[in-house]
Amino acid sequence: MSVETGAIVERFETSLAELDVAVTRTRPTAFESTLEEVVREPAVGTPLPFESISLPAWVDVRPTPATLESAATGVTAASFGIADYGSVVLPSTPEGAEQVSLFSELHVPVLRERDLVADVPTAIDRLGPRLRDGESAIVATGPSATADMGALVRGAHGPEAVHVILLEDGEVSDGE
Amino acid sequence: MSEAREEKAASIRHLLETEGDAVAENTQGFNQGRYESVAELEEYEALKDEARAIKEDAIERLPELIDELTETVEANGGTVYLADDAADANRYVREVAAEKEADCLVKSKSMTSEELEVNEALEADGVEVIETDLGEWVLQVAEEAPSHLIAPAIHKSREEIARLFNAQFDPDEPLETAEELTTFAREWLGEHIRDADVGMTGANFITADSGTIVLVTSEGNARKTAVVPDTHVAVAGVEKIVPSVEDVAPFVELIGRSGTGQDITSYVSFLTPPVESPVVDFDEPDVPFDERDDDREFHLVLIDNGRLAMREDEHLRETLYCIRCSACANSCANFQSVGGHAFGGETYTGGIATGWEAGVYGYDSAAEFNDLCTGCSRCVNQCPVKIDIPWINTVVRDRLNREGDDGQFEFVYDELVPDEEPGGVDLQKRLFGNFETLAKLGSATAPLSNWLATLGPVRRGLERVVGVDAGRPLPSFERETLRDWFERRGGHAASRERAAEPRAGRGGHAASKERGDREVVLYPDVYTNYVDVARGKAAVRVLEALGVDVHVPAVPESGRAPLSQGMVATADERASGVYAALAEHLDAGRDVVVIEPSDLAMLHREYERFLPDASYERLRENSYEALEYVYGLLENGADPDALRTGDEEIAYHSHCQQRTLGLAPYTRSVLEHCGYDVVESDVECCGMAGSFGYKSEYYELSMDVGERLADQFTAPETKDRVVVATGTSCGDQLDDLLRRDSRHPLEVLDPATPAY
Numbered sequence: 001m002s003v004e005t006g007a008i009v010e011r012f013e014t015s016l017a018e019l020d021v022a023v024t025r026t027r028p029t030a031f032e033s034t035l036e037e038v039v040r041e042p043a044v045g046t047p048l049p050f051e052s053i054s055l056p057a058w059v060d061v062r063p064t065p066a067t068l069e070s071a072a073t074g075v076t077a078a079s080f081g082i083a084d085y086g087s088v089v090l091p092s093t094p095e096g097a098e099q100v101s102l103f104s105e106l107h108v109p110v111l112r113e114r115d116l117v118a119d120v121p122t123a124i125d126r127l128g129p130r131l132r133d134g135e136s137a138i139v140a141t142g143p144s145a146t147a148d149m150g151a152l153v154r155g156a157h158g159p160e161a162v163h164v165i166l167l168e169d170g171e172v173s174d175g176e
Numbered sequence: 177m178s179e180a181r182e183e184k185a186a187s188i189r190h191l192l193e194t195e196g197d198a199v200a201e202n203t204q205g206f207n208q209g210r211y212e213s214v215a216e217l218e219e220y221e222a223l224k225d226e227a228r229a230i231k232e233d234a235i236e237r238l239p240e241l242i243d244e245l246t247e248t249v250e251a252n253g254g255t256v257y258l259a260d261d262a263a264d265a266n267r268y269v270r271e272v273a274a275e276k277e278a279d280c281l282v283k284s285k286s287m288t289s290e291e292l293e294v295n296e297a298l299e300a301d302g303v304e305v306i307e308t309d310l311g312e313w314v315l316q317v318a319e320e321a322p323s324h325l326i327a328p329a330i331h332k333s334r335e336e337i338a339r340l341f342n343a344q345f346d347p348d349e350p351l352e353t354a355e356e357l358t359t360f361a362r363e364w365l366g367e368h369i370r371d372a373d374v375g376m377t378g379a380n381f382i383t384a385d386s387g388t389i390v391l392v393t394s395e396g397n398a399r400k401t402a403v404v405p406d407t408h409v410a411v412a413g414v415e416k417i418v419p420s421v422e423d424v425a426p427f428v429e430l431i432g433r434s435g436t437g438q439d440i441t442s443y444v445s446f447l448t449p450p451v452e453s454p455v456v457d458f459d460e461p462d463v464p465f466d467e468r469d470d471d472r473e474f475h476l477v478l479i480d481n482g483r484l485a486m487r488e489d490e491h492l493r494e495t496l497y498c499i500r501c502s503a504c505a506n507s508c509a510n511f512q513s514v515g516g517h518a519f520g521g522e523t524y525t526g527g528i529a530t531g532w533e534a535g536v537y538g539y540d541s542a543a544e545f546n547d548l549c550t551g552c553s554r555c556v557n558q559c560p561v562k563i564d565i566p567w568i569n570t571v572v573r574d575r576l577n578r579e580g581d582d583g584q585f586e587f588v589y590d591e592l593v594p595d596e597e598p599g600g601v602d603l604q605k606r607l608f609g610n611f612e613t614l615a616k617l618g619s620a621t622a623p624l625s626n627w628l629a630t631l632g633p634v635r636r637g638l639e640r641v642v643g644v645d646a647g648r649p650l651p652s653f654e655r656e657t658l659r660d661w662f663e664r665r666g667g668h669a670a671s672r673e674r675a676a677e678p679r680a681g682r683g684g685h686a687a688s689k690e691r692g693d694r695e696v697v698l699y700p701d702v703y704t705n706y707v708d709v710a711r712g713k714a715a716v717r718v719l720e721a722l723g724v725d726v727h728v729p730a731v732p733e734s735g736r737a738p739l740s741q742g743m744v745a746t747a748d749e750r751a752s753g754v755y756a757a758l759a760e761h762l763d764a765g766r767d768v769v770v771i772e773p774s775d776l777a778m779l780h781r782e783y784e785r786f787l788p789d790a791s792y793e794r795l796r797e798n799s800y801e802a803l804e805y806v807y808g809l810l811e812n813g814a815d816p817d818a819l820r821t822g823d824e825e826i827a828y829h830s831h832c833q834q835r836t837l838g839l840a841p842y843t844r845s846v847l848e849h850c851g852y853d854v855v856e857s858d859v860e861c862c863g864m865a866g867s868f869g870y871k872s873e874y875y876e877l878s879m880d881v882g883e884r885l886a887d888q889f890t891a892p893e894t895k896d897r898v899v900v901a902t903g904t905s906c907g908d909q910l911d912d913l914l915r916r917d918s919r920h921p922l923e924v925l926d927p928a929t930p931a932y
Contacts, residue, residue: 062464062465062466063464063465064461064462064463064464064465065456065457065458065460065461065462065463066461066462068456085439085440087440092403092447092451092452092453093452093453094452094453094454094465094466095454095465095466096453096454096465096466097453098399098403098451098453099403099404099453099454099456099465102396102399102400120425120428120429121422121425124421124422124424124425124428125422125425127421127446128385128386128420128421128422131383131386131388131421131446131448132385132386132421134252134386134448134452135448135452136388136445136446136447136448136449136451136452136453137446138399138443138444138445138446139428139440139443139444139445139446140442140443141440141441141442141443142442143442144394144395144396144442144443145394145395145442146310146311146358146394146395147327147436148309148310148311148314148327148329148358148395149310149314149334149337149354149357149358149361150332150333150334150335150337150354150357151334151353151354152354153354153355153358155358155362156310156358156362156394156395156396156397157308157362157365157366157395157396157397157399157400158395158396158399158442158443159396
């Protein structure tokens with residue numbers, strides 16, 4: 001890990017701490033056991049586009065409207081993260097990543113350290129070509145929230161909690 | 177009081193009683209959050225400049241961007257409809273709903289949809305419309321209108337919402353906490369989102385290059401609304417278009433901070449519809465998403481409804497840069513007291529609403545609340561796209577004045593109101609706008625004028641005919657004006673001698689020589705010259721004590737008084753008069769020292785619109801607020817011991833316009849430099865705001881705003897402090913609110929002032 005990457009990871013973790021959002025750093029080899037600690041079952045997910053890891057069988061990666069509604073956790077990949085704000089950028093996919101990240105009470109975004117960027121302008125610069133290609137994405141920062149009922153409440157229409165899994169780069173090359 | 181004024185006062189009184197507490201708590205929370213959040217943003221000013229430039233460019237190129245966006249969305253597989261007005265937009269939306277045979281349409285929060293009244297249009301066709309934003313839903317259940325741009329139910333307390341829900345839905349267990357209310361709403365609304373045939377959203381930004389709808393939200397309802405049903409309708413004003421995705425970046429960092437004070441909202445959705453996300457079809461609950469082959473529909477309804485005409489209007493055009501963040505409302509002292517049900521029109525609320533309502537609905541709608549902008553300018557630095565919101569309010573007031581009933585009060589005009597305005601201006605506005613004439617007359621006939629002004633019949637007459645509240649003490653005019661006094665003591669020649677006098681603690685004659693022959697013009701503003709002459713005398717003595725000799729020439733009123741009444745032509749003419757009176761002094765290298773911040777703000781802000789660039793720059797660069805000038809003298813080696821130093825404890829209230837110009841810290845610094853212990857207020861405005869607090873229909877609101885300041889100055893740590901205020905009207909307001917007199921900082925520093 002370069003010095004610069006280290007500083008960005010630290011900044012990202014600080015931002016998440018300010019949001020009161022949990023983050024667990026893990027090596028790809030320990031991904032499954034980390035996931036087991038973080039996830040509340042039943043869990044749904046969408047396939048992770050990272051070569052070194054995949055979701056275990058106990059995460060339902062072919063959700064339906066019914067399983068989506070009954071799931072306690074949704075696990076999806078984040079395309080990148082924004083260190084300044086503790087944000088994860090969630091792509092919309094035909095497999096339903098947008099819904100899986102939204103309906104459950106706990107959302108677990110999986111993000112590679114190498115995909116962290118420092119700030120908003122860099123993140124938007126990355127989004128530009130993808131959106132011009134017809135893609136959609138959500139910049140998500142912490143859980144859903146509302147203050148409309150007279151006090152701040154976490155968990156309005158979306159998840160009440162977010163737990164980020166940050167994949168350390170390690171030695172494994174993902175052929176980027 | 178006239179019937180119309182009594183009616184207005186009664187409606188404000190009712191809102192102060194019923195909604196005032198909830199509005200005050202919430203808006204002040206947002207406002208404080210904004211100050212804290214933007215303070216952490218290193219690039220704040222640069223981001224505002226960037227955001228402003230993007231909006232200027234986008235509105236300039238709007239017709240071409242509409243074409244580009246239309247092509248992009250259609251290439252993506254969506255449709256675009258450019259609606260001329262609300263009826264046209266609603267007709268299109270109803271057709272979409274009819275084609276889909278929709279029974280239920282779910283909506284996420286959109287002020288533009290409120291402007292269209294699309295709910296009513298759809299309901300007339302038998303479509304059930306459900307608002308899914310929790311605040312909007314509360315209002316839908318309560319059958320009320322939003323009172324705030326981004327927190328529509330800001331006027332309702334938790335207790336009221338609980339009572340409403342318990343009465344309406346009769347849940348098994350009565351709802352009480354915010355958590356219980358939220359859970360109940362989530363489940364109730366979730367059922368409807370599940371069954372909806374169409375989802376409708378607004379848009380915070382739309383990118384012409386990709387056809388992306390950007391939605392800034394926190395609850396997650398807009399995400400569900402857009403992706404659960406197979407049909408998405410987005411309604412948005414044409415001004416929401418920006419050229420490219422990259423142009424959204426500064427707004428992502430500014431919008432949440434400027435609104436609720438959140439660094440960023442939970443979700444910023446970048447949806448490029450029709451989206452790839454699968455439809456969540458509960459009629460097929462067991463079909464996996466990856467087996468679906470959806471044919472999503474997307475309709476973008478772009479709304480003109482007056483906007484393209486606003487674009488052609490040199491003054492209303494700026495309104496189109498507005499991103500509807502609500503910073504102007506939250507930082508507004510009057511809004512903090514009454515909220516959007518008073519400070520708003522058909523749809524829009526807060527300071528910028530005047531522009532929106534005038535452009536979308538016309539001037540009658542803007543007329544309802546335009547007076548509530550006092551021009552205090554506190555919103556100016558808070559707007560993330562740097563809109564001069566007070567100016568828009570002034571221009572609309574001017575246009576409203578010109579619509580008035582010509583000749584209504586013709587009989588009083590000529591002598592009392594020598595302005596440049598047409599006949600239709602309301603007499604109350606005319607009276608305050610021509611305060612200089614009144615002050616001259618009052619001073620020339622003092623003390624008779626002051627005695628007359630205390631008589632019951634006179635006050636009742638003033639209240640009935642022109643709406644000057646009888647509860648407000650009137651200014652008391654001095655027979656000897658500041659200029660008369662200055663001439664009597666020998667004018668500039670005498671001042672020069674006094675300034676050159678060696679003085680104990682000032683380092684003697686040599687030091688003053690060393691500073692050169694510094695000469696200033698003390699601007700004799702109307703209040704200082706005719707009413708509060710004492711602070712003018714203090715200014716002369718303070719400047720002389722620091723080795724500066726003073727001129728006090730005849731200079732017209734700055735134009736602030738007429739401008740605040742929307743009399744733009746008169747203010748413009750005054751600006752020329754002020755410049756003409758000062759030009760020779762500027763040529764002679766004299767600095768201009770101004771005591772009253774609202775007059776200095778004219779020179780530094782509004783004169784840019786009235787004077788040629790070179791004249792404006794010249795005057796701006798060489799004019800200073802009095803304490804700013806004293807600060808500069810002390811920094812350049814003048815000796816503070818020449819002033820009245822002490823260790824008194826001071827409670828200081830700076831003036832709203834002084835703070836907008838960034839000048840408040842100088843006063844504090846000078847007072848502390850001279851040994852005083854200073855505690856500063858942090859309210860946005862004292863509530864008097866020039867003439868506002870004198871107007872009978874606004875007197876109670878003015879006092880309600882003032883109470884926040886009074887609370888700060890009657891707290892245990894401030895209640896025994898000497899009250900000091902820079903603005904005339906702040907001082908008057910504090911005198912009315914507190915049991916102790918207020919003083920100008922110059923009087924504190926005046927060597928001739930005895931110990932308090």
